[in-house]
Amino acid sequence: MASSTPASGTSLDVAEIVAAAPSAATTSLWRDAWRRLLRNKLAVVGGVTVVLLCFVAIFANVLAPRSYTKANFDSIYVFPSREFPLGTDQLGRDVLSRMIYGARVSMLVGLGSQVIVLLIGVPLGAVSGFIGGRTDILMTRFIDVMYAFPRLLFVILVMSMLGAGLMNIFIALGLTGWVGIARQTRAQVLTLKEKEFVEGARALGARGWRVLTRHVLPSALTPIVVSITFGIPEAIFTEAALSFIGVGINPPTPSWGQMVGENQQFLRSYWYLCVFPAIAIAITMLSFTFFGDGVRDALDPKMK
Amino acid sequence: MLTYILQRLLWLIPTLLAMALVTFLVMHATPGSPLDPVAEGANPLSPEAQKNLAAAYGLDKPLWEQFSIFVGKALRGDFGQSFIYKTRTVSEILIDAFPVSLLLGSMALVLAVAGGVTLGVLAAVYQNRSWDYVSVSVATLGVSVPNFVLAVFLIVLFSFVLPIFPTGGWGEPKDWVLPTVTLALGPMGIIARFTRSSMVEVIRSDYIRTARAKGLAERPVILKHVLKNACIPVVTLLGPLFAAVGTGSFFVESIFRVPGMGRFFVLSMTGRDYPMIMAVVLLYGVFLTLMNLAVDLLYGFIDPRIRY
């Protein structure tokens, strides 16, 4: 490495060197992880399923055989048959089509809430960890308070305040779920702050902001990725719970959680109304979980 | 160690205060007033009646004053009169209901830990063989099906198909089985998976290989060394699991008619029963914080690397 004092020398050189070193490290880190991931069969299956779900969610209007809002009053509560592969609901709507659109909503709930979780949690955690000092202490206390709130109860509280609706669910789930990732980001930032390569970069003159974004964050990414993959199914679950209580998504928008929650009362008569969406949620949960497990294992440098 | 515990306990107070403030503000920001009659067909009250009621509930005072009154009373253990349940104070209601939820939660957690760890160990030891698959299946069930769906399945299975258990209630130990199992399955699944993966990690590690190389028999190796070290990550799970069990109990309590605290919370939400909401949130907060402290201490106990 070219030697140069911080105050002098061509800063361009220094920047290039600093830029070069971690990226080289990053690519080999990512490629390594990718290879490990592929070896984990369960994770691969999970990942493929996740991709399939996203596909279904995006292309719902092409894939669904019928309209999910059209009521067929002559075919109410039809059991799964040739005409309606997954049966019809109380308005004669095709369950299969509703489930396909439901994929979209469920994915949206999962992703939307995680976006908000990240937008709140990561900056809070990173800034807190990086700046340290009194800000950090204040932040940690705040996080502790939020952590002490039982999550579901708080979500219900917030939903009661905002009213039902898709956007409000994102907000409620986001507002209550950022604590975990904030803590983890902060922990990561703290540990990485001390690690050698950051010291090295600093010694070479890279400035605070740069250090944070180019060096610290990529490694802190692991728990973020893991958190998302586990957060999405948890959000879908919570949405089902909210619908069960009655503060969830409004009709006619179908979401798996809402279908399960609403039709739980029919488990003994029109069981298919609740069972199929429940299976869909289960499969989603599992694929995300296996995929998340795989990602975490792959990114963990200890596992060889 | 003692100072650490004291410190954590002292932090409980400002934490609770902050929680109370947040809840108070969110509560009052929620539309719909507790002055509205609870019953279905009732018309709203006349303006005079509403004013009277507001005065009776202390709701006509400015918000900051209401909050300080609340804090003052709470410090003396008086959480006020429930807006909905006229014959008992909030404290009386919770004193009745909290132990029920505590019992249900504890039993569920014990079952989850015992079952989960067992399944996880079996899965790790017999990796990729039959026990592994059994464990994964049970874990799958618990983790992927919402417990209010699971509840009905279990009721149908064990109350109708095999008439062993009643559909609900909380009188005799017989009534405890189904709610506990329903509540435990989710955490059990999580613990099983976690145990399995952390055990697999430990089994592969160097010091276990050394122990084996030293010629130690398989079982003591597993039980003594592997299990102890593998438990450490599982203990970290306990904190959030307490929370999950505590809140998940709402659905289970509703469907199985268990007279616990979870049921009260959502009912008090829709009824805008302010004193009840505050008390329930604070109680959960205290409980969770204490549980987290206990878990942290346990963690320090098990893992000799950690010292407070």
Next chain:
Amino acid sequence: MKIPDQQLALFEQRLQTIGLGRRDFLKAVGAMAAFGGLGFATSAESYTPTKPAPGDKLAKDQTFRYGGGGWYQSEPSSHDFNKDLYCSGVPSLFAGLMVFNADFLAVPWMATKVEGNKDGSVWTFTIRKDSRWSDNAPVSARDFEYSWKRQLNPESKAPYAAFLYDIKNGEAFNKKQITDPSQVGVRAKDDWTLEVTLEGPRGYFPVLAAYLAALPSYQRAVEKFGDKWTEPGNIVCNGPFVLDTWEHNKQMTLRKNPYYFGAKDVHLTKVIIPIISVASGALPYENNELDMTALQAGDLKRLQSDPRAGRDVFRYPFPGTWYLTPQVTKPPFDNVKVRRAVGHAIDRDNVVKVAQGLAVPAWSMIPPGFPGATDDAKIKAIQRFDKKAAIEMLKGTPFEGGKNWPKITLSMRDEGLGSKPLAEAVQAVLLENLNMKTDLEVLEPRVFRERLWKQDLQFVWIRWFMDYPDPHNEYFDTFYGKRTTGKRQAWSNEAFDKELEAGRDTRDTAKRLVHYVKAEEILQADAGYVPVAWVVRYAAAKPWVKGIEKNKKGEFVVDGNIYVDMFEHIYITEKA
């Protein structure tokens, strides 16, 4: 004495203040109409206990388990009906001066005789001497004087004290304009005579005395225990049953009050009421943990088709109407043509299919079989389902052809009872027949009410319960335009109001009904509302449960808001 029609308006007001307006007023007035205008019996002979049918063998254990499906789904707030008639407690614990029988006729109960003076401004109740409180203290006139004054006392902060404002100085006392309770017009002349002086002629007053809001409380218990007096152990009851245990949020049990005058005719010795959430459905009933339960949509068809359980299912009268209110102050519903188009677009036959038997198509407010119901073909035609007519109506409006609809939000109250599928069905037919897309907004009950009274909702899906249709309140309470408070919608119409007033002030029953039919016609022509469906309710009772009272039409009558006397008549036969 016949009750003059203008007094009925006051009567209605009283009931409104306790939220009983439409349904209960209609009930009572309907009874009055049905029974030749009196509405109540003056002596106690009209009250009949139930004897077991010949051939019925009484079971040894007369325990009745009741609940579920929506009945007692949440913990009662208390059993203090005297202070708060909506405490959701058990009415069988207390006995008022009068009570409603299965035909909703008010009959003397704790009173043996009811006498009014010439113009109905003073009523004298003679209290029976043979009924006692559960601690063996006699039920006396002083109990009622105390209880009613307690309700009117501003210190009690009783939310529905306005119910008793007919009593002389009652309102003044409650509003603190006078402070001396002895000036309030209810007086125990002696232990057995209660004299009530009213603000003016109130021919209906004895009917008021039959409502839950007039139930007594026990002075000694109230003074000793305050608000906790309805806890078991503290509570003292004068009704056929006493609160024995109350495991909060879990279960209540009642035992027979041995000192109740009719105790020897009361068969049940114990009543168990578990508090069961609607989510459990009919599971407890099917598992034989309950003897009688209400049925929701999820269980109805299944039980009906079960060969054994099918015979347990019965319908009971709980008439109500589902309707839409397009808000006339909010576009696009400010245009009557749009509102009429909506009426034509609702395919009622199909919409009710989603209710799985719990609703039938409606063409007017009052269901058939009740006074004021009309079968007039002209009225039926006004808002009949006719897709072409619906689109025709839109000609000349900015939404011609079903285009350019603005954002429309259909708001409803969050509750069980199958309201959501019906609303979704309405959405579906509106979309199909008018191309009108709506967003369904399910509001929490309190939020819904708040916004309803403010007329803040654009398009409302709302149900109205009615037990006794007397057209006056059915229309007056809901749609009368000249009300100052408590208007559910912004719609009002001069001609309609005139018809209502004429109906109220006419003495001849037949002539009255003519006015109301005309009113319905105006209401529908101006599309102040769109009737969609009438409510139907079902319950199930095990074969060994007998003694459920039947009304004159032969229908079973179960505990509701008016008739609350079921437990006294039920008996259990031996389980085969």
